[in-house]
Structure formats: structure tokens, C-alpha cells
Amino acid sequence: MPILTQSLSSFALLLALAWGLAALWIQAPGGSWWRLIWMALWTASVLAGLASMWIQHRYTVPARWVLAAAAMILAAWWISLTPSAQRDWADDVARSLSGRVQGSIVTLHNIRNFDWRSDTDYTVRWQDASYDLDTLQSVDMALSYWMGPAIAHTLVSFGFTDGRHLAFSVEIRKERHESFSTIGGFFKQFERNIIAAEERDILYVRAGPRGEQLSLYPIQMPQAAMRQLFLAYVDSANRLADSPQFYNTVTANCTTLVYDMVRPIVPGLPMDIRLILSGYLPEYLYRHGGLDTSQPLAALRAQADITQRAAQAGPGADFSQRIRQPALIPK
Known part of the structure; x- marks a missing residue:
């Protein structure tokens, strides 16, 4: 993979990491500890995918599959968040x-x-x-x-x-x-x-x-x-x-x-x-x-x-x- 492509892809992954961490911190269910767990899992998945772009290893393909699965789960969860008219409003x-x-x-x-x-x-x-x-x-x-x-x-x-x-x-x-x-x-x-x-x-x-x-x-x-x-x-x-x-x-x-x-x-x-x-x-x-x-x-x-x-x-x-x-x- 050319260096420029790797760099752009890495930057995109870092943006996705930041977005996912913010979304999980604000919206993930289960209280603060569970939020930290979800954030840690997302961070580990992105970092594994990032490493696979730069380091050729026998775990490169599995790491990319882990990242793809984590991204799909995160996207599905985000889409599932829908507005409601029934809450305990101020x-x-x-x-x-x-x-x-x-x-x-x-x-x-x-x-x-x-x-x-x-x-x-x-x-x-x-x-x-x-x-x-x-x-x-x-x-x-x-x-x-x-x-x-x-x-x-x-x-x-x-x-x-x-x-x-x-x-x-x-x-x-x-x-x-x-x-x-x-x-x-x-x-x-x-x-x-x-x-x-x-x-x-x-x-x-x-x-x-x-x-x-x-x-x-x-x-x-x-x-x-x-x-x-x-x-x-x-x-x-x-x-x-x-x-x-x-x-x-x-x-x-x-x-x-x-x-x-x-x-x-x-x-x-x-x-x-x-x-x-x-x-x-x-x-x-x-x-x-x-x-x-x-x-x-x-x-x-x-x-x-x-x-x-x-x-x-x-x-x-x-x-x-x-x-x-x-x-x-x-x-």
C-alpha cells in the first residue's frame, strides 16, 4: 500500500476512533464503567486495524476483520438510537x-x-x-x-x-x-x-x-x-x-x-x-x-x-x- 494511501487511511481511522469514543461516552448504555469498557474495546479494535496497515504480520488479516466487525456493530448501534416523545422532560x-x-x-x-x-x-x-x-x-x-x-x-x-x-x-x-x-x-x-x-x-x-x-x-x-x-x-x-x-x-x-x-x-x-x-x-x-x-x-x-x-x-x-x-x- 503506498505511503500516502496508508497515511490517509490512518488519519481516517483516527477520526473514526475519536468519533466513536465521543459517541460511546455520551450514549452507550450501562453506566460509566460499561461505557469505559465499550470505549476500550473500540480503541483496541481501531489500534489493531491501524497496526495492520503498517506492520506485516500473520495477524494482519484477523486484525482487519476485528476492526470491520467492531465498526459494523458500532454503526448498527448508532442507527438504532432513535428519538422519542416519551421521556421525563424538564x-x-x-x-x-x-x-x-x-x-x-x-x-x-x-x-x-x-x-x-x-x-x-x-x-x-x-x-x-x-x-x-x-x-x-x-x-x-x-x-x-x-x-x-x-x-x-x-x-x-x-x-x-x-x-x-x-x-x-x-x-x-x-x-x-x-x-x-x-x-x-x-x-x-x-x-x-x-x-x-x-x-x-x-x-x-x-x-x-x-x-x-x-x-x-x-x-x-x-x-x-x-x-x-x-x-x-x-x-x-x-x-x-x-x-x-x-x-x-x-x-x-x-x-x-x-x-x-x-x-x-x-x-x-x-x-x-x-x-x-x-x-x-x-x-x-x-x-x-x-x-x-x-x-x-x-x-x-x-x-x-x-x-x-x-x-x-x-x-x-x-x-x-x-x-x-x-x-x-x-x-
């Missing part, structure tokens, strides 16, 4: 959103409207409500920064002429004992969930109890496109309620799934690294006409920062109005 993702469309009226079931006193102290409240899409008048993008300037959680909020605002969020559907893990999101640790919530719930908890930096950007979008995007959320929620899916940190996250919904509405919208590094989404939207380009982006960023207003507003009934009051920006 309170804030315990219910699945669903909706019914009748003409311009959309009736949503299981809208979240918690009263948050802290991240662990809250009053659970789920409600149903109807919205008339003929009265839809605004779309805002909220970015909640929780891990530096490059990473933000993306939410989309719809405003109606009666003063109501409803925010949609694509999130992990974590179990009661779980917390978010970026690595776990690559390895089928979490199901995917779409939350529809009152802004006084879903925006307040991030700026207030969780202490995240929160920005709110008005999106330039025709009313017909707003309507299509709202319906796309409802359709996605209904499909998730019928057929659970896994969350993925890169391919099926809070931003890429919104992009998937927007792309049919705005043809030609390009893929971009900022769909992954969602903290930089304002630059992407500004470049493609999604934000008010009559102002510099720096001014829009300053206006969009509602962290202090949202935290001080508290979860009151007038929360949506208070966070949209003009901020006093130093000259």
Missing part, C-alpha cells in the same frame, strides 16, 4: 407545540407562559391561543448571547396589531436531569423542540434570571413573507409532534432550522458560516437586506441591546411594550 419543554390553521386564524396549543423568579423557581403555565394572520404586523429577531460574541441563541418573535407578541424558539428538548451540551448535540443526546412562548416568559428569563445579553432586531419583511414564516413554524411544530427528531449542534440548531424555513420564502439566500456562528447574524442580515440599511450596523446594534430594559421590566403584562421603548444611547 418542565420548560414538557409539552409539544401544535397548531391548527383555519383560513387566516391559527390556533396554537401548548404556548408557554411561565412566571420566572429564577432559573429554577417558576410557576408553570401552558395555554392555548388563536392568532389572526391578517393582523400580523412585525417580525423581530432576538439574539441571546450566552457564550461569547460568536454564539447566540436565535428566537423569532411575531407582533400583531392587538399588541400581542409571540416568540418561537428551536431548542433542545432536555430531560429533567440534563443540561445543554454542545458536544452532546453532535451525538443524538437531545431531541429537538419548538417552543412558542409569550415574550414575558422566553425573553425575560434569558435577560433576567439567566443574565444573558439580549438583542432585539426588527426584520425587514413583507407581510406575506411574515405570514409564510409563521405558518412554517406551525408546520414544523406539527411535524415534530407527530415524528420526533434529534437536535444537532450544526445541522439542526436554533439558526439553521430558521434558515431552512426562510429559504423558500427568500429564494437565493446563501449559506454562510454566520448561520453557525449565530452571534454574527446581524452582519449577515444587514448584508442581505434583512435589517434597516439606512442606518449603520453599529447604530442598529446599540438600539437592539435590550438586556437592561428586559431585566428591569420583569415578567409583567406590559413586558413587550417596555422592551421596545427607545433606548437612551449616549452620543
Whole structure:
């Protein structure tokens, strides 16, 4: 075997080793000790296969068969991991959103409207409500920064002429004992969930109890496109309620799934690294006409920062109005 081919094959095996170890550590059944055993067996199989590429020995062929068998078992186990709608869910993702469309009226079931006193102290409240899409008048993008300037959680909020605002969020559907893990999101640790919530719930908890930096950007979008995007959320929620899916940190996250919904509405919208590094989404939207380009982006960023207003507003009934009051920006 040529040296270049051996080197590339060896590199591929090392990547497979790393992937398998991460998958087994996060998902293998049986507790920590069994996980370590499965990881050790996978490591031994890969190293044996790796050695067989470089050392000619009478055990070369058996070692490759061992590696092939281990890879097939690992792949079969991975494929067998399927999403479920029946787990001991955390309170804030315990219910699945669903909706019914009748003409311009959309009736949503299981809208979240918690009263948050802290991240662990809250009053659970789920409600149903109807919205008339003929009265839809605004779309805002909220970015909640929780891990530096490059990473933000993306939410989309719809405003109606009666003063109501409803925010949609694509999130992990974590179990009661779980917390978010970026690595776990690559390895089928979490199901995917779409939350529809009152802004006084879903925006307040991030700026207030969780202490995240929160920005709110008005999106330039025709009313017909707003309507299509709202319906796309409802359709996605209904499909998730019928057929659970896994969350993925890169391919099926809070931003890429919104992009998937927007792309049919705005043809030609390009893929971009900022769909992954969602903290930089304002630059992407500004470049493609999604934000008010009559102002510099720096001014829009300053206006969009509602962290202090949202935290001080508290979860009151007038929360949506208070966070949209003009901020006093130093000259």
C-alpha cells in the first residue's frame, strides 16, 4: 500500500476512533464503567486495524476483520438510537407545540407562559391561543448571547396589531436531569423542540434570571413573507409532534432550522458560516437586506441591546411594550 494511501487511511481511522469514543461516552448504555469498557474495546479494535496497515504480520488479516466487525456493530448501534416523545422532560419543554390553521386564524396549543423568579423557581403555565394572520404586523429577531460574541441563541418573535407578541424558539428538548451540551448535540443526546412562548416568559428569563445579553432586531419583511414564516413554524411544530427528531449542534440548531424555513420564502439566500456562528447574524442580515440599511450596523446594534430594559421590566403584562421603548444611547 503506498505511503500516502496508508497515511490517509490512518488519519481516517483516527477520526473514526475519536468519533466513536465521543459517541460511546455520551450514549452507550450501562453506566460509566460499561461505557469505559465499550470505549476500550473500540480503541483496541481501531489500534489493531491501524497496526495492520503498517506492520506485516500473520495477524494482519484477523486484525482487519476485528476492526470491520467492531465498526459494523458500532454503526448498527448508532442507527438504532432513535428519538422519542416519551421521556421525563424538564418542565420548560414538557409539552409539544401544535397548531391548527383555519383560513387566516391559527390556533396554537401548548404556548408557554411561565412566571420566572429564577432559573429554577417558576410557576408553570401552558395555554392555548388563536392568532389572526391578517393582523400580523412585525417580525423581530432576538439574539441571546450566552457564550461569547460568536454564539447566540436565535428566537423569532411575531407582533400583531392587538399588541400581542409571540416568540418561537428551536431548542433542545432536555430531560429533567440534563443540561445543554454542545458536544452532546453532535451525538443524538437531545431531541429537538419548538417552543412558542409569550415574550414575558422566553425573553425575560434569558435577560433576567439567566443574565444573558439580549438583542432585539426588527426584520425587514413583507407581510406575506411574515405570514409564510409563521405558518412554517406551525408546520414544523406539527411535524415534530407527530415524528420526533434529534437536535444537532450544526445541522439542526436554533439558526439553521430558521434558515431552512426562510429559504423558500427568500429564494437565493446563501449559506454562510454566520448561520453557525449565530452571534454574527446581524452582519449577515444587514448584508442581505434583512435589517434597516439606512442606518449603520453599529447604530442598529446599540438600539437592539435590550438586556437592561428586559431585566428591569420583569415578567409583567406590559413586558413587550417596555422592551421596545427607545433606548437612551449616549452620543
